[in-house]
Amino acid sequence: MKSPILLTASKYLLPILLLFSFFLLLRGHYYPGGGFVGGLVASIAFVLHSFAFGTEATMKILKRKPLSLIPTGLAISALSVTIPILFGLPPMTGLWLEEPIPFIGHDRIIPLL
Amino acid sequence: MIDNNILGPVFIHLFTGILQLIAWRKTVTQRFISGIGSFLGVLIAIRLFTKVNSDGILTLNAANWDAPFGIVFVADLLSSTLVLITSIAAFAVSLFSSTGISRQRMLYGYFPIFHFLVMGLNGAFLTGDIFNLYVWFEVIIISSFVLMTLGGRKTQLEGAVKYMALNILASTFFLTGVGILYGITGSLNMADLSEKIKMVNNQFLVGITSAFFLLGFGIKSAVFPLYYWLPSSYHTPPSAVAATFGGLLTKVGIYAMLRVFSLIFIPDDFTKQLLMVLAVLTIFTGSMGALIKLNIRRLFSYLIVCHIGFMIGGIGMFTKVALIGTLFYLFHDILVKTNMFLIAGLIRQMRGTMDLKSLGGLYAQYPKISLLIVLVLFSLVGIPPLSGFWPKVFLIKDAYAHGEYAYIFALILGSFVTLFVIARMWSEAFWKNVPEGNELEDKFEPMPLARKILLVLPIGILALVTIYIGLNANFVITLADNIADQLIDTKPYIEAVLKQKQN
Structure with a gap:
């Protein structure tokens, strides 16, 4: 068709x-x-x-093959869940940047992902 | 006490799975990652267990939301012990799979899915939120569907359809129950629910809701009228998969029952009576099924059903002694049932069949391995110093004290049938000579030594842990005693979740 x-x-x-x-x-x-x-x-x-x-x-x-996208996406989301542990916070906690990024401002980078 | 690291056992398997997805189609790399990942999983689980054992109940508030509002993860003694045993079983299965699973299946992602399954199991044990428990159940069953159908042989798909239909039904009941529970209490946190459920005016509705949970978990753990999906599906996938399923999946149902019925719906007389009747019937049908089956894995599947009845009966009595018996049996059963299916896989490698009639001569050909296997078989039957014996003592003692004679009869019947079935299997498969006119393909004999070790070592590891539990029963009984205390008096659990102290 x-x-x-x-x-x-x-x-x-x-x-x-x-x-x-x-x-x-x-x-x-x-x-x-x-x-x-x-x-x-x-x-x-x-x-x-x-x-x-x-x-x-x-x-x-x-x-790219969709199959190579799956682990990349999973890895990014899994990292965004576990990164707060490195700062002594529970997993999935939103992290805020101290310094504002130009043009974007104070933003939560982690939960955005 | 708050501890932000209790989700370690979940994350380690998540990352192992992701790494294996990156190494897609590189089966050798995947085998190494799997072995290392599960070994790290065991180490993390040991650390969690010792920490819980010394510091008491640990909690974690996901995303830093306070307890009744956010999702909370709780590691008490029961969950950390189960995480530890699951990790050990997963390590053994992961080693066994590296030779026991065909390359074809590995190419289609056996290993990543296996690790996602173990992740789901650990998550289900650790969560303190009833809806989150449902989500982990979904993680488990979706991974198990994939493992079940991987390979796509006709019998496998036939088993998978039954498995899937019944498990989706179970999830629906569970989810409906969660929905009603949220409707009448307005909370999903299990500790919070435990307090709010007492304040509900319409206790009749609470009883009905508990029936939904009983039905959902009952299907999952293969209790009497709802067990038939298990024997008709567990013999179809490869043995390593069946080992994970047989050892761990039905036990999650038992865990969920223990958790929900100790924390939220304290069983009343009717529920107790119902559970006792179900237990007796489950043992009875399970043992009758095991008697007539001649395929090793079908036989084991019926034994799973039979032994689930032992544990349901312990939950039904809901006294401290009975719970000690149930918990001990749960720990023993996970290890032994996983091991039994691994043994079935090994026999298949050695003889190319699992039919008792055409098996034979295993003892003459492999005396050392047979002696290892006989230890596991004895432990399953419950020969005194081994692990299967102690829990039955507790269960029978308590059943006698409460006059549950039907249950005692069923327990003894179940034990004798297990003994008979295992003895028959031993004499048919190990002692009897190879039947005349049978073409046997022995894939085990010509294997290189490393692959042989990879097949036998996991059985050895699990057998060692079983023997350790049996000989060191004192420690396990003390542990089960503490867990039973936590299950009967849930105040420490509720306080740990709702009135958290920052350490």
């Missing part, structure tokens, strides 16, 4: 959805949203692309 509507739409939707997922990730700090929903939206973008152009084309723009 090659529908021109789907082909055209997914070509433009891919970057927009990725941008939107990034927005959701950052917004999730204080409002509904966050990493989980952001990740879902990002993956939907690629799923839609694969519906339109086939799996191989999508793998080409992904550049």
Whole structure:
């Protein structure tokens, strides 16, 4: 099935959805949203692309195998859970930076991930 | 007391799993990581156990939220002991898997999933929050589905469907129970619940909720009317997987029952009576099933069901002596059942079959290994100085004191059937000569020495721990005594969670 509507739409939707997922990730700090929903939206973008152009084309723009992304993502989230232990705090505690990062301000880096 | 390191046993397996995902398809690296990771897990568990034993109950508030609001992790004696025993069993299985599991299965991620399963078990033992317990149960069953189906043979999938259907049903009951509990008390923290549940006006509703939990945990630990998924699925996956399942998964159900019925729903007379009836019937059906099975692993599966009944009966009496018996039996059972399935795997390597009729001549061919195995078999049966004997003494003594004669009868029947079944297995598989006209493929004999050691060493380790428990019963009984005290008088637990002192 090659529908021109789907082909055209997914070509433009891919970057927009990725941008939107990034927005959701950052917004999730204080409002509904966050990493989980952001990740879902990002993956939907690629799923839609694969519906339109086939799996191989999508793998080409992904550049990395999804299987190598799983341990990376897991490792980042597991580290964000365990890093507070190094500071003598319980796991999953939010860490705040003392110095503000320019343009972003005081921010919780750890729970953001 | 607050200790921020009690989640170590969970994290070590999480990181081991992640490292193995990075080493995807590099099976040799994965084997090494698995062995090292589980060994570190044992060390961390020993440290946790000694610390709990000397300092008392340790707690951890996840994300630094105070106790009734955030998720709290609690390491009391019961959970730290179970974490220790689980870690030892996991270490043995991890060593055994490095040769006992086919390369094909390793390529599809056997090791990472195995470590996620052990992580889930440790998490379930350590959590102090009832919804979090449900989440850990989900971690466990999702990993176990993967392990069950890995390899994708037809019989395996057939077993997996039964296993999955019943376990999802159990989780649904459990979750419904948690939902109702939250609805009537407004709390999920187990220590908090223990105080709030007494203030609920509608105690009838509390009773119904406890039935949901009983049903959910009952399915998971294979209690009488709900046990049939276990014998029809445990003989299908490879032996190393079956060892993890048989040794550990049903025991999590028993742990959850012990925790929930000691802390939240103190059993009333009706519940006690119900548990006693279930225990007797479980022992009876389990032993009847074991009598007629001729495949070693099917036979062991029925023995699991039978011995679960022993423990349910101990919970049903809910006195200190009975709980000591139950706890001792729980520790013994995890080690021995894991070991039994490993032995089944070893026999399969030696003979290529697990059917008692076509087995034979193992003693003549491998006398030393057979002597090691016979120690484990004796311990399962409960020959006096070994670990299976002591808990039965406590259980029978207490049942006699309370006039539970049906349970005593069932206990004795269960023990005799175990003895009979094991004796038959010994004479068929070890003493009898190889039946004529049987083509046996011995994969064990031509193996290089290192691989042979990797298959036998885990059985040796577990057997050593079993013997240690049996000969050093005094220590274990004191430990079980302290745990039983903590289970009956839950005040220290509640105080440790709700009125935390910063150390």
